[in-house]
Amino acid sequence: MKIWRRLQASRVAANACLLSCLAASAAPAHAALGDTVSSGLPPTPASATQTLAGGAARVTSYVDAGGTRFSEYIAASSGEIFAYVWQGPTPPDLDALLGRYAAAWRSGAAALHASGRDGLHAARVDTPTVVVESGGHMRSYIGRAWLPAALPAGVSEGDLR
Template identity: 55%
Template sequence: MALSKGAGHVDAGGTTIHEYATRAGLVFAYTWDGPTSPNLRKLLGERFPTFQSHAVTTDAHARASLHAGRVAQSDFVVEAGGRMRAYVGRAWLPGAVPPGVSIDDLR
């Protein structure tokens, strides 16, 4: 498989962030898991304003108990959610995911 998963780094809030790249070095995805939400502005870069303006909670139950959002654009997808001290998410570029790599494998 033409995929490299970084060892991950822990941000200032204690959240582990993994970077996924092709063997050629193109970063096509990030995943995160930890007690705080990562700095999505930093991770998403120029795509952050689009994520921020389109992120919505999925249903009334989610609004009551979770912070969940999903933004699916043609050039990027972000799924983020969780509750206090338990945040998870992933962001990826659909057009850059290598053949044979399943988004479901990005955890």
């Protein structure tokens, strides 16, 4: 009986360790849409930064653990992340990427689906607060999400690529 209890305790400890490791690895490394980032922070080691619209915004590109390339658009004046663009073999975690705008996106996606206007491989969810375009197929995902009201002067939807 003592051996059985020790075995059970070992399994519980191993499962707790595994779950905590998985939870830590699932945490997003970057901020969500609408969050503010400090302009004083250096880019992450595997990222590249460029400016847009005469310095009105900066774009930081990085590749996540799944091999998907992200471009994070940040307003120079406020430090607010106003857009994300992605392309790669794994789809992004849109709930983490959209942050507080995820509920608006889910609601818009549900309305699009209910009306039969969602596509098999692509969709555009356009709400007053957030726009999300996503598409692709297995191992080839592409998309972008942005806050229309937060686009800096001189930056248009067409600049988000």
